[in-house]
Amino acid sequence: QQQVKQSPQSLIVQKGGISIINCAYENTAFDYFPWYQQFPGKGPALLIAIRPDVSEKKEGRFTISFNKSAKQFSLHIMDSQPGDSATYFCAASISGNTPLVFGKGTRLSVIA
Amino acid sequence: GAGVSQSPSNKVTEKGKDVELRCDPISGHTALYWYRQSLGQGLEFLIYFQGNSAPDKSGLPSDRFSAERTGGSVSTLTIQRTQQEDSAVYLCASSLRTGISGNTIYFGEGSWLTVV
Helix, strand or coil: CCCEEEECCEEEEECCCCEEEEEEECCCCCCEEEEEEECCCCCCEEEEEECCCCCEEEECCEEEEEECCCCEEEEEECCCCHHHCEEEEEEEECCCCCCCEECCCEEEEEEC | CCCCEEECCEEEECCCCCEEEEEECCCCCCEEEEEEECCCCCEEEEEEEECCCCCECCCCCCCCEEEEECCCCCEEEEECCCCHHHCEEEEEEEECCCCCCCCCCEECCCEEEEEC
């Protein structure tokens, strides 16, 4: 049972465009939703995270939108740059005792 | 060290051999995790350690996989009688502690295992 479903699997965006990656979760007990960014040959690194008490969180060009009733959250990358080309993972966990459950990842390519 | 350190960075082994992968977490981090990353499969949770508590082994795929953490610091993931389907990147991560929602998890660069 896949607890966190991520789409699309891959994404190509023009430089300056908006990249949007979506995730859906099943377990309503999840209360922490981070996004990780991974460059080739490197480990994933935390990009931005949100708790369900807010519907949106913005850090620079990166925004998480959260829809608790739909059990969905998404990552928006504004003004996408070639340096944003990486694999992005959404994740979820339950505060208290559980490790992160990850989506399968989205490979983003930003082309000039 | 400044970050999570893993060794070896690359390992090629013959089918049926045992392998050991090492993880040195960030100093002071009490929680340590092992994940497996296969092509197109995301990050699969394997096991985690929190302080002196019994480890959560619920993600280990078979009894060929085991892990230990000595002295609350360094951890070793052991795969016995390796199979070709074990080929993957094994990622170690650590955090200050679990039990706190939103605690940042820091990953190492992984150990790339190839079973031939």
